[in-house]
Amino acid sequence: MSPKSDGAAVTTAPETDVEGVDNEAVTKNLVFVAAERLFALHGFQNVSVRDITAAAGVNLASVNYHFGSKDALLYEIFRRRTVELNRERAKKLHEAIDRHQGNPPVREILAALLTPPLKWLAPDHERRISLQFLIRARSEGTDEIRKVLQTDVTHLRRFSDALLKARPDLPAEEIYWRLHFTLGMLHNNRFAEFDRLNVLSEGTTSEADVEALLGRMLHFAEAGFSA
Amino acid sequence: MSPKSDGAAVTTAPETDVEGVDNEAVTKNLVFVAAERLFALHGFQNVSVRDITAAAGVNLASVNYHFGSKDALLYEIFRRRTVELNRERAKKLHEAIDRHQGNPPVREILAALLTPPLKWLAPDHERRISLQFLIRARSEGTDEIRKVLQTDVTHLRRFSDALLKARPDLPAEEIYWRLHFTLGMLHNNRFAEFDRLNVLSEGTTSEADVEALLGRMLHFAEAGFSA
DNA sequence: GGGGAAGTCTTACGGCCGTTCGAAATTGGC
């Protein structure tokens, strides 16, 4: 019937698809986007399939038809966004490697790791909600997601290898721990934590300026690595 | 009949004794401990009241009789452990303040913040599971818990005030951000993240040595603050 | 030892959940 509840310009005409191509997967895409947003805002367990399909304006059965199950939907969002984010990171890392004859300094390695997710965090960025989703999925996801996070460290190894080469004077163990600390700083960038920080600082802090935030994080982490 | 003997007035009376005294609240305690463990290991939403009462070896109705509801049970665990942890932190902070005539250095302030939770993290520590619970409750808790975390920053303000005094040369905004980063490092100490770190480092890292971990974290964070 | 409060037990209610099924509608190829 009337899928979208937007109530604006509902032409009874052929109703051409939004993008102009690939109209077959329009429903699947609506589900994907709505689910990502709701999962990011309220968590996986607190969002029902009915919530998702209602927000997407599609039929209840769409999730199981297009994705198989609610778990599989979560996993597909997680996979796509993870690949997307890690691709940006790897690209930046290789650029830094090329720029420095195979041995970039610590700051550039950390910048390759942190810049993509922080760019996503910008208030008007298309992937802002995706980053919140990924942070949540890391701790609230299914067993399968947790297994992938623990097992597949190939992406992270690129960065630990680069750091080991940049700081051959440090014990490898120390490098791994400091990378762990840096990732902790990153994963703490949730909406709720920003709210708390804003209350504490009485509004003087602003996470909207992601450039400044990136600079602060890089400064802090680089100092930690240089110690 | 009216089990809602709310803990506003009679809190923290009996706790440690499990068998010694003819304690009326032995069942309540069994539920408390079992729930804390299961929540910490599997998350709030993934643990049912039936799971809790089965693990505790008590009747299904015990949760609602002694705590009012499942949400209230979570909240009571959260409150007690938070108070416990923050009391230890505040004690250490005041000791540092007394030791340094009201103006302790950054490292001692951070030590007061990080030492108690890291002590809890020791493999044989009684509160090991409590710390995992608190980390989880921070992001997976109920709306009420999240509201408390965002609103009640009085505990955290003690530390930000001390840091502001220790580094008057830094803009206040910078202090708040660096405190935020440090807390991110701390909250990343979940079992799952340790597993991932161990895979990445091929077993060379060990979170069992909490003294070493505390040293590493303090070193890293202090360097970040000194930058 | 009787009475009443406190605690424990069994049982079940109402509700929301993820998933499925068969029918209806739409689409694409010829």
Next chain:
DNA sequence: GCCAATTTCGAACGGCCGTAAGACTTCCCC
């Protein structure tokens, strides 16, 4: 314009959930 495949739809099923009601047991005080 017809057929077959794909997609959407309404409806419902079985299940687990949190919670409550009411009967039963324990224990302490008078």
